[in-house]
Amino acid sequence: MHDVNCLPVGKLVLSKVFCIIFVFCAATVIASSGQVLTTVVNFDGSNGTSPLAPLVRATDGNFHGTTAFGGAGAGTVFKLTPDGTLTTLHTFDNSDGAYPGRIVQATDGNFYGTTGRNGTGGEGTVFKITPSGTLTTLHNFCLQMNCPDGASPFGGIVQATDGNFYGTTYTGGLGGLDGYGTVFKITPAGTLTTLYNFCSQPNCADGSFPDGALVQATDGNFYGTTAEGGTISTCGGVGCGTVFRITASGTLTTLHGFVGYPTEGTDPSAGLVQATDGNFYGTTYSGGPSNNCPPYFHGCGTVFTITPSGTVTTLHSFGGSPADGSNPVAVLVQATDGNFYGTTSTGGTSPCDMGGCGTVFKVTPARAYDTAELRPD
Numbered sequence: 001m002h003d004v005n006c007l008p009v010g011k012l013v014l015s016k017v018f019c020i021i022f023v024f025c026a027a028t029v030i031a032s033s034g035q036v037l038t039t040v041v042n043f044d045g046s047n048g049t050s051p052l053a054p055l056v057r058a059t060d061g062n063f064h065g066t067t068a069f070g071g072a073g074a075g076t077v078f079k080l081t082p083d084g085t086l087t088t089l090h091t092f093d094n095s096d097g098a099y100p101g102r103i104v105q106a107t108d109g110n111f112y113g114t115t116g117r118n119g120t121g122g123e124g125t126v127f128k129i130t131p132s133g134t135l136t137t138l139h140n141f142c143l144q145m146n147c148p149d150g151a152s153p154f155g156g157i158v159q160a161t162d163g164n165f166y167g168t169t170y171t172g173g174l175g176g177l178d179g180y181g182t183v184f185k186i187t188p189a190g191t192l193t194t195l196y197n198f199c200s201q202p203n204c205a206d207g208s209f210p211d212g213a214l215v216q217a218t219d220g221n222f223y224g225t226t227a228e229g230g231t232i233s234t235c236g237g238v239g240c241g242t243v244f245r246i247t248a249s250g251t252l253t254t255l256h257g258f259v260g261y262p263t264e265g266t267d268p269s270a271g272l273v274q275a276t277d278g279n280f281y282g283t284t285y286s287g288g289p290s291n292n293c294p295p296y297f298h299g300c301g302t303v304f305t306i307t308p309s310g311t312v313t314t315l316h317s318f319g320g321s322p323a324d325g326s327n328p329v330a331v332l333v334q335a336t337d338g339n340f341y342g343t344t345s346t347g348g349t350s351p352c353d354m355g356g357c358g359t360v361f362k363v364t365p366a367r368a369y370d371t372a373e374l375r376p377d
Contacts, residue, residue: 040084043067047088048076053102053156054331055080056111060131064089064111066100074098074118077111077129089133094118096137097125102156102213104165108188112138112165114153123151123172126165126186138190147172149194150182155213155224155271162248163188166195166222168210175199180208181226183246195250204229206254207242212271212331214246215280219308222246223255223280225268230257240266240287243280243306255310262289264314265302270331272306273340277365281305281315281340283328292320293327293346300326301344303363316363320347325359339364 043049048067055063063080070076071091075098079087092098097115105111111129119125123142129135142151150169157167165186173182173194180199186192199208207226214222223245228235230242240260246252260266265284272280287299300318320326325344332340340363347356 041080041086043070045070047071047086048078053100056103056105058105058111058131059109064103064105064131066103066113068099068101075100075115077103077113077133077135079131089131090129090135092118095120096135097127099124100127101154103129104157104159106159106165106188107163112157112159112188114156114167116152116154116170121147123147124153124169126153126157126167126190126192128188138188139186139192141169142172147179148174149192150184151179153184154211157186158214158216158222160216160222160248161220166214166216166248168212168214168224170209170211173197175204175208180204180229181210183210183214183222183224183250183252185248196246196252198226199229203232204239205232205257206230206252207244207257208239211269215272215274217274217280217308218278220248222248223272223274225271225282227267227269227285230254231259234258235260235266240264241268241284243268243272243282243310243312245308255308256306256312258284258287258312260287261291261299264288264312265304265317266299268304270329273332273334275305275334275340275365276338279305279307281332281334283330283332283342285327285329288314288317290317290319290326293318300347301328303328303332303340303342305365315365318344318347320356325361326356328361 049070050068052068055065067076072093074092077090098118099116103111103113115125120140121142126139151172152170155168157165169182172179175197183196207229209227211227214224226242229239232239240258243256266287267285272282284302288302290300293300300320303316306312325347327345329345332342344359348359
């Protein structure tokens with residue numbers, strides 16, 4: 001299997017960054033002339049570290065989330081009250097998984113999520129946790145040789161209208177020697193079905209390495225992205241990534257294969273959001289016409305929209321530090337003002353090893369763009 005130590009770890013981890021600051025303050029930072037930011041919690045290791053996934057506002061009014069590391073060393077699930085009181089609900093110890101990602105609150109009131117690694121099979125888990133902190137492992141990935149059920153479910157899961165959960169694994173499955181990822185369905189009781197194996201088509205024309213979460217659209221289908229594959233004559237012959245649609249029964253359609261620098265974006269690692277206009281909006285980690293972003297110098301990333309039929313329009317191409325940010329890694333959020341808010345992992349004018357500390361940005365459906373910097377202070 002692909003060992004996480006052999007993957008582009010820095011970028012892989014960054015692709016999960018949806019930080020607490022962004023969840024609480026993105027719209028405020030952009031809209032306010034004072035750009036006021038308030039730190040609600042400081043993690044110290046004992047209560048977790050690296051809260052890389054988005055918070056969930058639960059039905060009890062509190063926020064729930066995860067840290068990728070800390071606690072006993074393998075990450076935590078926590079509850080945060082609006083006034084900033086943090087309670088650790090569960091600490092992972094590797095035997096029950098490691099590196100938890102995004103969680104969702106299901107219709108039964110419990111929270112469901114995935115861990116990216118470890119567990120009994122060594123390649124991640126799907127878990128359920130009650131609001132009081134009782135955790136149940138529903139599935140351990142890679143218990144069988146060559147991981148036909150998938151491995152490393154970094155993208156998390158979503159609950160669909162049928163009550164089941166749907167998600168992706170970054171690697172594993174039957175699409176190649178070591179597997180190029182899967183789409184799976186799992187019931188609340190833990191019965192897992194592999195719906196699709198990526199790289200099942202010649203030269204991975206259907207995509208490979210899905211890294212972001214799925215979104216169920218108003219048409220009932222699921223939409224997502226793969227980090228590689230697609231139009232494989234570009235991006236070093238491995239493909240620049242795809243956008244796909246998949247039915248609940250597992251029929252997959254590749255809607256778009258990115259062609260990368262300088263025409264389009266490359267590596268759409270984050271998932272998509274369906275907007276009120278019915279189209280989907282997302283980001284690519286790299287690609288676009290700018291050539292300012294080391295170490296690869298093949299574009300600083302883009303914001304794009306894609307119709308349900310597959311027509312892609314680039315809304316913004318990032319210019320890198322110190323211009324307007326670079327390498328966006330998080331799912332966009334559409335606010336009540338109709339605009340989209342997101343973050344870049346680098347760029348801006350603050351040093352942070354000279355690559356910039358990142359930005360929070362706003363982009364309108366009509367391509368207008370604004371940004372505010374994240375600074376180390």
